[in-house]
Amino acid sequence: MMDKKKLHIAAGVICDKHNNVFIAQRPLKSHMGGFWEFPGGKLEDNETPEQALLRELQEEIGIDVTQCTLLDTVAHDFPDRHITLSFFLVTEWKNEPYGKEGQLSRWAPIVSLNADDFPPANRTIVALLQK
DSSP: OOOOEEEEEEEEEEEOTTSEEEEEEOOTTSTTTTOEEOSEEEOOTTOOHHHHHHHHHHHHHOOEEEEEEEEEEEEEEOSSEEEEEEEEEEEEEESOOOOTTSOOEEEEEGGGOOGGGSOHHHHHHHHHHTO
16 A cells, blocks of 8 residues: 655635635646635745745745745545645735736625535635634
8 A cells, every 4th residue: 555645735714804715726727726725835855834924925926925824734635635735814914916827816704605615625715714
């Protein structure tokens, strides 16, 4: 039996002052394609989750994070991989976020988020935000 691929991902839960959160849609051809997600990506070698978050959010949605705190860490098993997600609450940044890589993205009121529109590993965060 092959070992599962292990991935560590940093994701930003970018919240504005009006209780909206910035979400992006996963490319249809990617793992979990079509689901909405909190932007972010994989940690590179010798990178901390926070360093990966800052780099990924700059690359993916064009913002420079100036204030973030670790919200939660979630582990999730898929048949072919084990992922650990570090979710950061991002409350201050420079520039307006947008889908820099052509991905659909939007601001959504936290109350209107539907956990089923997100990959399984993101659903606990949706529930946490809506408490």
